[in-house]
Amino acid sequence: MVAGAVAAVETVPIASGQVTVQWRPSRQARRISMRIDPRSGHVIITLPRGARKADGLSLLRAHSGWVAAGLSRLPPTPELCDGGYVLLDGQRHEIRHCPDARRGVWLEEGRLHVSGAEEFIARRVAAYLRAQAQVLLPARLRLLTGQCGLRPTQVRLRDTKSRWGSCSSDGAIMLCWRLVMAPQEVQHYIIAHELAHLRHMNHGPDFWLLVDRLTPHRRQAEKWLHANGASLHRMVPA
Known part of the structure; x- marks a missing residue:
């Protein structure tokens, strides 16, 4: 080789x-x-x-x-198929195949409905979740930014393997799009964590004091990610 x-x-x-x-x-x-x-x-x-x-x-x-x-120790990989399930904001939604519908993918009464051919269910569910992430995560970051006054120069969403977020020295924040599947409290913590790096580019005491001022969800979110983070990576194919 x-x-x-x-x-x-x-x-x-x-x-x-x-x-x-x-x-x-x-x-x-x-x-x-x-x-x-x-x-x-x-x-x-x-x-x-x-x-x-x-x-x-x-x-x-x-x-x-x-x-x-x-x-x-790896969590099982759920099938993105009729009768399977997916997470959005930490809520479990059953996937319901509607082959004759013409609505694409939509959430209704706690179920994620998917139209079209059965072989495209997984692809359409993944695309739906990515689209939701593009809307929800930046909006939630802007909301917290408005409350704390810490403003990134740019916000990007990526499909990362080892980091849920990052903040570069030029003030750009990156978030893993898969966070949209986690509870909103987890999203809030990761966003607060990265916003705090705009003031402290380290993990010193002042950084953690700022994180705790920005979000009350730190301990809960860290515990949830430790227990369930791997599931988010396995739920939707890259």
């Missing part, structure tokens, strides 16, 4: 069964590393320049117990 090549995915047997491995060659990495992707459930093995695939397999099999334990 040559560094810079397209990552390959394959099924590999280990002591506990079979796992899906995604190989990632890297010119920057200095050693072989391994992690579990909470979205796909794949074991990601990074190979630095000159490393052999056999070395990666040795690492995988030497830590097969850790891999098996990590995979067992």
